[in-house]
Amino acid sequence: MTKGTYTYEYPRPSVTTDCVIFGFDSDGLAVLLIERGIEPFKGCWAFPGGFMRMDEDAETCARRELEEETGLKADCVEQFGTFTDVNRDPRGRTVTIAHYALVKKSEVKGADDAAQARWFPIDSVPSLAFDHDRILRVALKALKEKIHFEPIGFELLPEVFTMPQLQDLYESILEVKFDRRNFASKMLKLGILTEVNDGTIRKGTRNPIKYSFNPDSYSQMKAKGFRLEF
Amino acid sequence: MTKGTYTYEYPRPSVTTDCVIFGFDSDGLAVLLIERGIEPFKGCWAFPGGFMRMDEDAETCARRELEEETGLKADCVEQFGTFTDVNRDPRGRTVTIAHYALVKKSEVKGADDAAQARWFPIDSVPSLAFDHDRILRVALKALKEKIHFEPIGFELLPEVFTMPQLQDLYESILEVKFDRRNFASKMLKLGILTEVNDGTIRKGTRNPIKYSFNPDSYSQMKAKGFRLEF
């Protein structure tokens, strides 16, 4: 990106993207934050993000910033809102197109590359820079609504997972408790899970059955029209 | 808005808002379009919209442009997506924050003030300027999803309406047919409708009962937590 002088007849706001990165493991839902090294809000935690280039669209920008700042490549990146408050950035008028990214925390290695990146459990997120507190609230709301219609949950789990893990995930995101048996039967009835035989013989019921998400069944199901209610 | 010279170190896209205006009457769902008087896309139909000022947020901008170009003041204006394709505007890099506005078509008088504004039934919309075809598709999808959770439908009806009208509205937006009796009982059971006594004595069943939306009951219901499924 070339620094120089760009002149316009009317003033223009800066356009940035921000990325709310959701991860999930046995400790529940978490978000990846970056500690700001410079003013404003130096030392505060914030979402990775940055200025949109003239030759990239918003999602491309969000993915680029995500990788630059955290080393992560997410499969699922989606915009959920644009934040335009006049005073949201003390440096000057800036609008940000906010995205969420869903990553398999189990596969994340590079997150530690960026020394100042850290996962925070969703209920232990500190006060954030700019209007990022508000952005996080909206992101969570968007995630909750989205999981009712699309199986985004599977983006957050390892390739192979168990029914209790899947239930934990839904319960973490939706902040409700389900009956174990009803959840399992409902989920299996959807027909988008494939039982994984990893060679080991399941002796007791104590060690759970392993499943993987079946994208083919899902596309079929989607084509027919369906409901994914929880 | 002052014209002049504004210089930045990095290039910036223009930021606009666009407004997909939905209206409803006995002919079904419709959108209000503006015929473009200048290039590019001169003579094409498009959504009202324009450049965001430095002292207004996106929703304020959308409302302002809406009023300037159509004379309408909508109660309900909400952003549903930001469109950022690199080549979406031939004049230069522009991102637009798209909103939908819901207006009571029965109360619209000023729409004809703008000579080149016209309502189009939703299934007779011509090919639009810029990427507005795509924006309309996304707007309709957003509307469909939204009506499942919030009673936005009432923004589109007159203050006083009948059950068949309400059903027509839901059927127009969701593109499905409901059983008349089941729809009515479901809707009444929500407890957000108030029967309106307009003095006239209802003799036959042929002339329908008049209702109005009760915002108080709705807020109560919302506070308790609820589902608005159709």
Next chain:
DNA sequence: AATATTTTGCGTATATTTTACACATTGAAC
């Protein structure tokens, strides 16, 4: 004017879905 048709409200029977819940098995904890 007489008759047929459509529109509206109300209520009920049936199918489907959701919810609540008990027990047997076995790994883990002590």
Next chain:
DNA sequence: GTTCAATGTGTAAAATATACGCAAAATATT
């Protein structure tokens, strides 16, 4: 070894959704 917690399976009851009949009167038809 004994206790505890985690997992899989199935069933009965409750709630909800669906399908549909009937009567009254305005409107359309002849």
